[in-house]
Amino acid sequence: AQTVTQSQPEMSVQEAETVTLSCTYDTSESDYYLFWYKQPPSRQMILVIRQEAYKQQNATENRFSVNFQKAAKSFSLKISDSQLGDAAMYFCAYRAYSNYQLIWGAGTKLIIKP
Amino acid sequence: NAGVTQTPKFRVLKTGQSMTLLCAQDMNHEYMYWYRQDPGMGLRLIHYSVGEGTTAKGEVPDGYNVSRLKKQNFLLGLESAAPSQTSVYFCASSSRVRGDTQYFGPGTRLTVL
Numbered sequence: 001a002q003t004v005t006q007s008q009p010e011m012s013v014q015e016a017e018t019v020t021l022s023c024t025y026d027t028s029e030s031d032y033y034l035f036w037y038k039q040p041p042s043r044q045m046i047l048v049i050r051q052e053a054y055k056q057q058n059a060t061e062n063r064f065s066v067n068f069q070k071a072a073k074s075f076s077l078k079i080s081d082s083q084l085g086d087a088a089m090y091f092c093a094y095r096a097y098s099n100y101q102l103i104w105g106a107g108t109k110l111i112i113k114p
Numbered sequence: 115n116a117g118v119t120q121t122p123k124f125r126v127l128k129t130g131q132s133m134t135l136l137c138a139q140d141m142n143h144e145y146m147y148w149y150r151q152d153p154g155m156g157l158r159l160i161h162y163s164v165g166e167g168t169t170a171k172g173e174v175p176d177g178y179n180v181s182r183l184k185k186q187n188f189l190l191g192l193e194s195a196a197p198s199q200t201s202v203y204f205c206a207s208s209s210r211v212r213g214d215t216q217y218f219g220p221g222t223r224l225t226v227l
Contacts, residue, residue, distance in 0.1 A: 004156070035215070045157075045204060045218035091156055100145060100164065101172060102216060104156025 002027045004094050006105035013082045014113050020067075021077045021108050023092030031097035034068065034075045039107070040088040048090070051075065053097075079110075087112045116140055118219035120205050126225045127195045135190040135222050137205030143217075144210040146188035147172075148180060150201040151221070157204060163188055164210075195226045 003026045013019035025034070036048040051059045051068050058066050063080045079086055092105040118139045127133055137146065145164050149157040159172030163182040177199060179191045188207075192199060202223050206216040 037218075043202065043221045043223075045206075045221075047215050047217075050215060093156070100147075100162055101159050102147075102157070104158070106154060106156050 002029070002094060002096065002103050004092055004103050004105040006090075006092055006108050008108045009106070010109045010111065012111040012113055013079075015082055015084060017082055018078060018080045019082055019110065021079075021090050021092075021110065023075045023077070023105055025073050025075065025092075025094045025103075027073070027094065027096065029096045029098070033095045033097070034066075035093040035095070035102070036064070036066070036075075036077045037091045037093060038086075038088045039091065040085075045091075049077065082112050084112050084114060086110060118205055118207055118217055120203075120219035120222050122222060123220065124223050126227065127192075128227050129196060131195050132191070132193050133195065133224075134192075135203055135205075135224075137188045137190070137207075137219060138186055139188075139205075139207040139217075140186065141207060141209075141217065142185070143207035144185070145208045146182065147206045147208075147216065148178070148188065148190045149204045149206065150174065151204060152201050160190065160203075195224075197226045200224060200226045 032053045034051045038046045049061045067076045089107045091107045093102045147162040148160040161180040163169045166185045181189045205219040208214045208216045
């Protein structure tokens with residue numbers, strides 16, 4: 001069975017600094033997608049970044065980038081120049097190429113210290 | 115362009131009551147999903163639909179029914195609510211393109227007393 005693990009229930013970072021959130025997953029599939037979603041207090045689930053497993057290049061979106069290590073089944077999210085608006089729950093999710101279902105991690109609460 | 119909308123936003127039910135949650139999307143997406151989110155856990159898939167008139171079970175389907183009579187709408191029903199169904203419910207949609215991103219509604223907070 002596919003699983004997604006986020007080992008950090010909570011992380012804190014000083015405003016303007018860099019923080020990395022960890023995610024590992026377990027799968028026997030070779031083709032899949034990985035996602036990071038952000039959930040602020042408003043509850044809205046917002047896509048931050050996505051990665052196709054067949055792509056070796058790490059995805060980036062402005063201040064957000066990932067470190068995708070396929071052999072290690074690791075998919076961490078790096079947030080540079082942290083801003084107060086980045087405070088939220090962050091969820092890592094996995095989807096096999098052959099499946100519709102997103103498998104979710106338990107989430108990491110990110111606190112930004114002013 | 116409203117994206118994915120859900121009604122209602124909040125609801126309190128008594129055990130045994132029934133209700134229907136409505137999800138609507140205006141992105142012409144083929145696929146729609148219902149998830150529940152419980153404290154300390156990620157989302158879990160309840161049911162999904164790959165097209166009008168078709169539905170399928172997800173990870174936690176028991177106690178729920180769904181219908182997709184129109185492409186833009188996906189209804190989630192609770193026939194006899196139980197306290198274990200207290201949760202936040204999210205609807206999502208995506209296109210049929212492989213690996214397309216799922217777009218989420220704002221969620222419905224349901225409390226069953």
